[in-house]
Amino acid sequence: MSNALIRVEGINLASVLDDTDDISVFRGASMLLRRAVKDLADNEITQKEWSNQLESISIGASIGLYLYRGDDPTRDCQCIADYLNLNKNYRHFTFTVAHEAMENTDDFRRAQETLLTRIRFHQQKNISLALPDQSNTRQVCEFDKLRPADGGETLKKRANSSASVRTRHEFGREQRKQFYLDELNLEEAQAKAQIPVLNFTTDLSELSESKIFGNLNDKMAVIYFDGNSFGKIQANCQSPEALQAWDNTIQDLRRDYLQGLINIAGQDQYFKNDAKLRLETLLWGGDELMLIVPAWRGMEVLQHFYQVSENWQYNSNSLRHAGGIVFCSRKTPIARIRTLSKALADRIKELAEQDSQYKTENYFDYLVLESIDYPTQSLNTYFEQYYQKIPGRKPLKAVPSWHALVDEHAAILEMIPHRQLHRLVNAATAGVGSAAYQQAQDRIKELMGDDNFAKAERVCERLFPEQSELWKWVHLLELWDYVAPKVITHETSEPEISTASA
Helix, strand or coil: CEEEEEEEEEECCHHHHCCCCCHHHHHHHHHHHHHHHHHHHCCCCCCCCCCCEEEEEEECCCEEEEEEEECCHHHHHHHHHHHHHHCCCHHHCEEEEEEEECCCHHHHHHHHHHHHHHHHHHHHHCCCCCCCCCCCCCCECCCCCCCECCCCCCECCECCCCHHHHHHHHHHHHHHHHHHHHHCCCHHHHHCCCCCCCCECCCHHHHHCCHHHHHHCCEEEEEEEEECCHHHHHHCCCCHHHHHHHHHHHHHHHHHHHHHHHHHHHCCHHHEECCEECCEEEEEECCEEEEEEEHHHHHHHHHHHHHHHCCCEECCEECCEEEEEEEEECCCCHHHHHHHHHHHHHHHHHHHCCCCHHHHCCEEEEEECCCCCCCCCCHHHHHHHHCCCCCCCCCEECCCCHHHHHHHHHHHHHHCCHHHHHHHHHHHHHCCCCHHHHHHHHHHHHHHCHHHHHHHHHHHHHHCCCCCHHHHHHHHHHCHHHHCCEECCCCCCCCEECCCCC
């Protein structure tokens, strides 16, 4: 009997995550990739040739690393591949399976690196799309515009769909609620009526609709987080036990965060549509996660994550995250928004190569899309063109006390004249020290009063630390509707500022 490491990885993810703009299909793909490697960890393989056990070391969003003890790792890797290829859910994805002998724990790092090389080599040699069963149809799937429609069951009253899309859609609908029950171990407690039954909005329309938030109606926030230097921490795990301890730590921290978010959402009337929670979890695992919430809760959810994770550590390593948040119409193609939210976080990681503070502290960046149009060029190019007269845009540092600050200073924020703030930012294109800028600033002071203007400056300094005088005003203007969302209680009444209990 020999010891070996086995790595299973879902590859070519764009062909199953970015091929449609149906939210259930996207959710289903993400959760199926995660479920596949978890099933292997639970030894769900049923092939008659299989006679060994896998011990889970690390389970991510689409990657599983296992300790294998058996007689024939080559044969058993083929059993794993057959299981994934024949399973009615997983056969629509492309996975690679590789093994490497490991004589002892001192050989652990070498075995891992060899496995990764083999996986990448195999990925380059193989096609990037799981081929469907042979079909005689000439119809194309109306959802992904790529796979052949197989004449199966109608999906959303459209018969021309592929088996891959239908499988992901069906699983995605199931996981809308089941994910939270499984991740938080709530099913048994709900059955015993020990906790309230969780229900979630069924689509992005239900999630984002609320006329009491005025122009934020039908808008959503897509939020993405990616751990800083998590790969380096993993690389320093010199044994299966060390990597397993790291993996368990991350899963426990994320699970606690999710439970806290559910609790907050359940107590916030503006986080619910009737009794349904306005929350989507599209990516969960490894060092990444992606959420969708209504636009009026976007900043609060983002800053709540940073508040909760502020003290996360592992072996004296502070666990920091780069974040990206996109505010947009719920009709904006979700595949593109997913890419943009990730690109915002990736931009911070690029900056970290020159400035380590972006790695050792929590930073995020944002994008506000006022229509269903979206940038098609790189974000660096987009920002250069959009802010061409106001250079020097930098990511924002997370503020763990964000909620308390907004609550404390809501009255001051409400006093800032929006129209004059526009004038101030526009005047700044001529320079912060220009006569036009000074004139615009004097006008705001006249309307607010010198003391209140000074208070407003201090509020902006606390909300947007490390930003220049001008960029504090630019960020406030850009995020005007999202910093302290306003509830319109009556058509003729003054709006009230709504903040969450986080």
